[in-house]
Amino acid sequence: MRSVIDIMDLSVEEIDSLTETAESIIKDPAAFSDRCRGKKLATLFYEPSTRTRLSFEAAMYELGGQVIGFSEASNSSVAKGESVADTVRVVGCYADIIAMRHPKEGAPLVASRYSSVPVINAGDGGHNHPTQTLADLLTIKREKGGFDGLTVGLCGDLKFGRTVHSLISAMSRYKNVRFVMISPSELRIPDYVKINTLDKNRIPYTEVTDLESVIGELDVLYMTRVQKERFFNEADYIRLKDSYILTSEKLAGAKADLSVMHPLPRVNEISTDVDSDPRACYFKQVLYGKYMRMALILMLLGV
Amino acid sequence: MIIGQIIDGIVLDHITAGRGVDIYETLRLGELDCTVAMIFNADSVKMGRKDIIKIGTPIDIDLDVLGIIDPGITVNYISNGKVAKREHISLPATIRGILKCKNPRCITTIEQGLTQEFRLCDEENKVYRCVYCETKADTSSLK
Ligand SMILES: [Zn+2]
Numbered sequence: 525m526r527s528v529i530d531i532m533d534l535s536v537e538e539i540d541s542l543t544e545t546a547e548s549i550i551k552d553p554a555a556f557s558d559r560c561r562g563k564k565l566a567t568l569f570y571e572p573s574t575r576t577r578l579s580f581e582a583a584m585y586e587l588g589g590q591v592i593g594f595s596e597a598s599n600s601s602v603a604k605g606e607s608v609a610d611t612v613r614v615v616g617c618y619a620d621i622i623a624m625r626h627p628k629e630g631a632p633l634v635a636s637r638y639s640s641v642p643v644i645n646a647g648d649g650g651h652n653h654p655t656q657t658l659a660d661l662l663t664i665k666r667e668k669g670g671f672d673g674l675t676v677g678l679c680g681d682l683k684f685g686r687t688v689h690s691l692i693s694a695m696s697r698y699k700n701v702r703f704v705m706i707s708p709s710e711l712r713i714p715d716y717v718k719i720n721t722l723d724k725n726r727i728p729y730t731e732v733t734d735l736e737s738v739i740g741e742l743d744v745l746y747m748t749r750v751q752k753e754r755f756f757n758e759a760d761y762i763r764l765k766d767s768y769i770l771t772s773e774k775l776a777g778a779k780a781d782l783s784v785m786h787p788l789p790r791v792n793e794i795s796t797d798v799d800s801d802p803r804a805c806y807f808k809q810v811l812y813g814k815y816m817r818m819a820l821i822l823m824l825l826g827v
Numbered sequence: 828m829i830i831g832q833i834i835d836g837i838v839l840d841h842i843t844a845g846r847g848v849d850i851y852e853t854l855r856l857g858e859l860d861c862t863v864a865m866i867f868n869a870d871s872v873k874m875g876r877k878d879i880i881k882i883g884t885p886i887d888i889d890l891d892v893l894g895i896i897d898p899g900i901t902v903n904y905i906s907n908g909k910v911a912k913r914e915h916i917s918l919p920a921t922i923r924g925i926l927k928c929k930n931p932r933c934i935t936t937i938e939q940g941l942t943q944e945f946r947l948c949d950e951e952n953k954v955y956r957c958v959y960c961e962t963k964a965d966t967s968s969l970k
Contacts, residue, residue, distance in 0.1 A: 607939050630934040630959025634941060649932050651960060720948075 526824055527636035527643040531654040531690045536697045538823070542658065543665050545819035546812070553586065556818065559827050560589030566619035567593035568611065568635075569646070570626040575788065576646050576655075579810070580623045583817035592619060609638040616640040621825055624648075642824040644817075650686050656787055657690040658820065659813030664695075664744060666812065667783040667805055671698035675741055679706040680748035680768050680793060682713040687787045688748055689717055696725040703729040704738050708764045711754065735768060739778045745770070747786045747793050770794045775801060785809055836861070837888065838903040839880040844868055846897045847878030853896060854888060856880070874899075891919040895953070895966055920947050922955060922964070930962040 528534060534542070549556050565584040567577050572595055581591045608626070612635040615622060622639060624632045625646040632645035632652075647653040661671075668674060676695065678688050682705055692713075695701050703722070705713050712731060722729055732738050739745065750765050769792060770784065786794055786806040798804050842850060847865055850856075856863045862883035871877040885904065893900055894916045904912040922945045928935045935941055935957070945955040945964045955964040 607941075608934065609938065609940070626934070627932070628934040628937060629930065629932050629961075630957070631938075633959055634934055634938055648934075649960075 525636070525639060525642060527632075527639070527645075528654055528820065528824065529633045529636055529643070529645045530652050531657040531694050533654070539658070539661060539694070542816060542819040542823060543662050545822060546662050546815040547666075549815050549818055556587055556822075558588040559822060560584060560587035560825065563587075563589040563620040563825060563827070564618065565589055565591050565593075565821065566615045566622045567591060567595070567646070568615065568622055568624045568626075569593065569595045570597040570624075570628075570631070572596050573625050573647060575810075576625060577623075579655075579814050580644075580646060580817055583814050583821060586814075587818055587821060589620075589821075593623075608634045611635075612639040612643065621821060644820060644824070650684060652690065653687055654690065655813065655817055655820065656687050657694050658816035659809055660687070660691050660746070660785065660787070661694060662812040662816050663785055663805055663809045664783070667808075668743060671695060671701060673700045674743045675702045675704060677704045677706055677735075677738060677742040677745040678713075678748070679735055679745060679770075681711045681750045681754060682707040682748070683711040684751070684754050685748045688713075688746065689721075691746065692717060692727075693721055696721050696727050701727060703727065704742060705729060705731045706735050706738060706768065707731075707733070708750075708767065709733060710760065710764070711750070733767075735770070736774050736777065739774060739782075742778065742782055744783045744785060745778070747784065747790070749789075749791055749793055766792075768793060770798055772797045772801065775803065778803070832908060833881055833883055833905045834908050836884050836905050837882045837886065838905060839882075839893075840877070840901040840903060841871070841874060841899050842878035842880065843897050843899060844874070844876035844878055847880055849896060850878075850880060850893065850900075853892060856882065859884065859886065889925075890914065890916055891922055892925060894919045895922065895925075918947055918950055918953065921945065921958075926955070926964050926966065928957040928960065928962055929965060930957065930960050933957060933960040933962065935959055 567580055569577050584591050608631050616639050621642050623644045623646045624635050626648050629649040629651035632648050636643040645652050645654055682688050752761050782803045783805045784803050864881040866879040868876045869879055898918045900916040902914045903910045924942050927943055935943055944958045946958050948954050948956045
């Protein structure tokens with residue numbers, strides 16, 4: 525049974541094929557509106573994540589399928605202490621495919637080992653979130669025409685921000701990509717990402733603490749949230765949180781065809797005056813996420 | 828130097844000098860009621876100095892555990908006074924059920940009946956990571 529738990533579960537060829545499918549859906553959505561007729565997606569959300577759940581549900585409805593599931597653990601059998609293994613064995617009797625969100629890291633992997641139907645990881649704690657990375661990849665593909673030769677700026681919390689780590693892993697498989705890491709020194713990219721991914725694949729990268737000084741070099745700027753709970757004390761948080769805010773003034777020094785991305789939700793790391801700038805791609809990124817989830821559902825169901 | 832020939836049993840050879848006691852303790856050889864001989868700092872062409880353990884009865888040995896503690900060990904299975912089988916130990920690709928993941932956010936902390944599982948990610952530095960959450964394993968408890 526094929527499941528997708530980590531973005532690296534998908535080969536480059538499979539990701540290319542998913543982006544092709546997504547682009548076909550964008551061109552002619554009607555051609556896909558019946559493809560999942562009679563199929564059911566179960567959204568098992570052990571913690572609320574309305575945004576991700578709605579994206580999966582909209583994806584399934586647009587393929588002509590149906591959706592069952594729960595959006596928080598408190599009113600389900602899970603609250604009575606049922607294991608993940610038992611829950612998916614039961615749900616597999618009703619649904620053709622499962623999208624699981626869980627606060628514990630590794631829960632979707634456990635699910636995939638016991639499930640009789642494909643499992644998609646819809647986020648396991650701060651660990652993996654492969655469909656976010658698929659959304660990111662389609663956004664870059666659509667906005668930049670491909671991955672070759674891009675300079676990608678990653679800004680904010682690069683230490684704990686797993687979406688950034690997954691994006692680096694996924695993009696390290698393409699040619700001539702270069703990264704510029706922009707973060708406070710406290711939230712720099714971890715050494716294991718540098719050693720196991722960047723150095724191993726000989727990907728050039730630089731690390732800086734200042735966004736403004738490098739913004740002019742970038743083709744893509746991926747902004748992330750600097751979360752309060754990542755800091756040991758309030759003073760550090762207050763000192764750092766505003767250093768990595770993207771504003772119209774900072775954007776003035778950027779390339780005319782820069783693509784600004786953000787996994788959302790944002791707090792204040794992109795000021796709202798940037799929203800009307802044609803370089804802002806973060807709402808398109810949400811839409812691309814739905815198309816990639818549609819493509820992934822089609823692939824895993826083999827329809 | 829010859830210490831009593833073993834007829835049926837196991838000889839653990841090429842133990843890194845000084846690790847013999849750790850292995851004796853981890854494999855709980857003190858609980859056996861057969862002869863167990865420990866040789867420290869034996870001469871070795873390959874290693875300079877080595878430890879050797881001779882066990883006077885055939886027992887089940889967890890080769891994975893042995894591989895984590897001291898990956899260079901050779902296990903000789905002795906039958907009728909002759910080496911019947913020889914195994915060279917190496918770092919196991921996965922470790923099941925011996926170590927515990929210490930990440931409080933890991934699914935292994937709440938899922939009933941789930942076996943702990945770690946995968947070798949960096950052979951040179953003996954780094955194992957939890958297959959569920961990728962947290963680095965603390966292998967020091969095995970020493
Ligand atoms: Zn773990």
